[in-house]
Amino acid sequence: MANFAEQRRTMVDGQVRTGNVTDLHLLGALLAVPRERFVPQDKTGLAYLDRDIVVSAVGRPIRKLLKPLVLAKLIDAAELTEHDSVLDIGCATGYSSAVLGRVAASVVALEEDPELAATAKRTLSELGVGNVTVESGALKSGWAAGGPYDVILFEGATEVTPQTLHDQLKPGGRLVCVLRQGPAGQAMLFRSLEGELSGRPIFGAAAQLLPGFERAAEFVF
Numbered sequence: 001m002a003n004f005a006e007q008r009r010t011m012v013d014g015q016v017r018t019g020n021v022t023d024l025h026l027l028g029a030l031l032a033v034p035r036e037r038f039v040p041q042d043k044t045g046l047a048y049l050d051r052d053i054v055v056s057a058v059g060r061p062i063r064k065l066l067k068p069l070v071l072a073k074l075i076d077a078a079e080l081t082e083h084d085s086v087l088d089i090g091c092a093t094g095y096s097s098a099v100l101g102r103v104a105a106s107v108v109a110l111e112e113d114p115e116l117a118a119t120a121k122r123t124l125s126e127l128g129v130g131n132v133t134v135e136s137g138a139l140k141s142g143w144a145a146g147g148p149y150d151v152i153l154f155e156g157a158t159e160v161t162p163q164t165l166h167d168q169l170k171p172g173g174r175l176v177c178v179l180r181q182g183p184a185g186q187a188m189l190f191r192s193l194e195g196e197l198s199g200r201p202i203f204g205a206a207a208q209l210l211p212g213f214e215r216a217a218e219f220v221f
Contacts, residue, residue, distance in 0.1 A: 004036045007048040011035075011068050015050050019069045021076045029102035030072060037123055038065065038095035052208060055093045057115055063092050064208040066155060070187070071096055074153060074176040077189045077202050080104050084150035087168065090139050090210045094120030096155045097132045107132040108146040112139050112211065140212030142168045149173060157185055157206070158213035166197045175199075178207040 012030050021027065036047040039055060046053055048068070056063040066074075080086070084104040088097045091109035093116055100107045109124075109132050111117040121134040135143050142152070147168040154162070154177035162175060169175060175190040175197070185206055190199035 002036075002045065004034060004044075004047070008035065011048040015067075015069045016072045019073060021069075021072045023076055025082075025103050026072060026075055026080075026099075029099045030068070032102060033095065033098045034127070035065075035068070035095055037127065038093040038098070055116065055119075056113060060113060060115065061211055062208060063090070063113060063116060064156070065092055065095055066207055070178070070205050070207065071099070071155075073203055073205075074178075074187055075100065075103065077187070078151045078153065078174045078176045080151060085146070087143055087147065087149045087152045088155060089142065089152060089165075090155040091120055091134070092116050092155055094124050094132070094134065096153065097134075098124060098127065098129050100153065101129050101132045104151070105131065108143050108149075109134045110137060110139060110143050111135075112137060138212055139210055140164065144168055151176070154178065154210060154213075156208050156210035156213075158210060159215035160213060161197070161199065162190070162213070163197055166192060169197075176202075178205045180207070180209060 036044040052064040080103045086104045086107045088109045091097045091111050097109035117136045142165045148170040152175040157178040157180040169192040173192045178185045179188045186201040187203045187205040188199045189202050
């Protein structure tokens with residue numbers, strides 16, 4: 001029988017700590033949340049590998065959990081506190097939301113795939129995660145009803161600067177995402193400052209594109 005607790009420790013020590021993530025609350029969250037519960041049963045053996053994991057059903061748009069290190073570095077860059085409210089866009093099966101819930105005060109987990117949203121709600125409930133609320137809706141619209149938020153996190157990539165979600169951030173709020181440019185991309189940290197969303201790159205990263213965040217096709221004569 002697989003020793004998932006040992007694999008979890010190996011993931012944190014061998015992937016996350018070596019990626020210069022040192023926040024003790026975040027490391028503790030990664031050690032506590034059973035990632036294997038958030039992947040399909042036939043992929044539990046992949047749960048702690050340094051890779052994205054497909055969690056969407058066959059025939060549905062492809063959705064993946066971010067690599068553990070990419071997720072950890074995004075959360076670390078957001079500088080979460082125990083008082084923060086978070087919007088987790090594209091929560092998929094809810095793993096990122098469970099981790100965020102152990103670091104922040106409250107999390108709204110937004111998912112537009114009904115099967116993934118149902119899985120997230122069920123798994124979070126089974127694990128007794130009480131400060132995460134799963135909502136169903138278009139990812140590109142965010143979830144204004146629960147805002148404004150201290151932090152918005154994308155569980156995936158966007159090809160466009162997420163200006164449309166600026167109104168859902170508190171002044172001084174942070175937004176972290178992977179901004180994709182071609183096959184590669186940059187993890188970005190945006191801040192809401194004086195009514196503007198100002199961003200800077202924080203590390204190179206790749207991630208599955210989230211639905212609704214595609215760059216508009218350019219008309220060519």
